[in-house]
Amino acid sequence: MAAYMLKSKEVAEMLGITTATLLRWRNEGIAPRHVRLPSGIVRFRIEDVEKWLKRNEGR
Numbered sequence: 001m002a003a004y005m006l007k008s009k010e011v012a013e014m015l016g017i018t019t020a021t022l023l024r025w026r027n028e029g030i031a032p033r034h035v036r037l038p039s040g041i042v043r044f045r046i047e048d049v050e051k052w053l054k055r056n057e058g059r
Contacts, residue, residue: 005043
């Protein structure tokens with residue numbers, strides 16, 4: 001069974017930012033690691049977001 005992957009809106013809400021800021025961060029290479037599905041849709045693994053949050057704690 002495939003693990004649930006977060007949508008950009010869900011990640012933005014977790015981080016307290018807008019989806020536009022998340023997109024900008026992705027383009028700048030500073031957002032949590034993301035996955036582009038074969039359909040072109042971008043998703044985030046929960047584990048990757050949690051790792052990113054730990055690495056960026058206190059910034």
